[in-house]
Amino acid sequence: MNKASAKIVSPNSSIQPVTAVRNLLNHLTIGKLDCVDLVQKYGSPLWIIDEETVHQSIQSCLAGLSQYPNSQLIYAGKAFLCTAICKLLQNYNIGLDVVSYGELFTAQTADFAPDKIYFHGNNKSPAEINLALDYGCVNFIVDNESELSTIIDLAKTKNIKANLMLRVTPDIETQTHEYIKTGHKSSKFGLSVNQIINLANKIAALDLNFLGLHVHLGSQSTKLKPYLDSVSVIAHLAKVLKLQYGLNTNQVNLGGGVGIKYNDNDNPIPLYKWSKSLALELKTQFELQALPKPKLILEPGRAIIGTAGVTIYTIGHNKVLDNGIEYISIDGGLADNPRPAMYQAKYTAELANRINAANKTVTIVGKYCESGDVLIKDINLEAKTGDLLVVYGTGAYNYTMSSNYNRTPRPACILVKDGKAEPIIKAETYHDLISHDNIPNWLE
């Protein structure tokens, strides 16, 4: 590592947000604010996002990309999105990956530049495609041939040339949970190399702006090699498209998926190293194929926002079973964080209101009516009713995957920075919960 790279912090390699420190009361502070005070003001559970961690994550990724002449960092909105996050991204000139009407609508509401929006998904509806076409030059990442036809037909009715990239399934495995792998042969996403070659004639003949190729291998990936292998697949394909069909691959989007540190034994690729390695590999592979260097796009989500976020819960009742298992209950769980139940995700937690020196093992369970609502199994913790528990690494795929299960309103999500805090998503109320209910007149 040279001197310059030694200074670059990659927050995806630390469990806590970069500003997390204990104050004289032994309370956890984030963004220079006492988490105990924050819970008093905004309620419990509470999602907190540390802006400084987001800032440093973006800088880390951009520093790696600076090794490449032409690049664009985009953020995968599925990790966590709201209008304030769109505004934050715009301050850095960063693009956005959206996958739904709702995500695109959120971006539009925040006046996000359409040419920096990349529209993903394997089943874009006509309504979604129309919204994107009407918004301006949104870039489509096409997943399949039937979707391609719908985009082209709808664009034609509006006299628009659609901007599009093709999503390649490179048949490369990543070491991650089965449910979040996407680059393998039987993935539901994208087209194989052969299918793309078979489609190339049609693409070349259609009235559209062909931008290039996209690949995304999976999420919470911790190994660099599969990424590097995917660059070689893309470069070979780009060569065939050029030589046989005259199609120029001017943009290459290598996806996101770089992992974060949830627990001490996680060893993610530092963001800086990830973006730099991909930049260098793309240069090498396109030079090898004697092709001009395309614009490089990376689209991490989790690694930008994951470790910036924490959830604070209040400890409720506890009990010890006949077999010695001790359950500690919190005032949230499955509805605000379904990841442990969905894919056995593991988290690090501790008390936020005091330092905890425990020598007993307990299991933290949520309050929802599912036996699978176990937030953390076997953690060293001594806690009493009213203590505050902080769970780290909840910035990504918590709010966006949350629900109102058991008719529970979602908690607030606040952004903190340098002693300032403000909700970026307000807490839902019980009135919000019933606001869409309707009683048919024959029941009155």
Ligand SMILES: Cc1ncc(COP(=O)(O)O)c(C=O)c1O
């Ligand atoms: C196409 C695509 N790009 C980017 C991402 C972001 O992944 P991550 O949040 O793990 O970086 C995903 C996540 O599933 C994805 O499907």
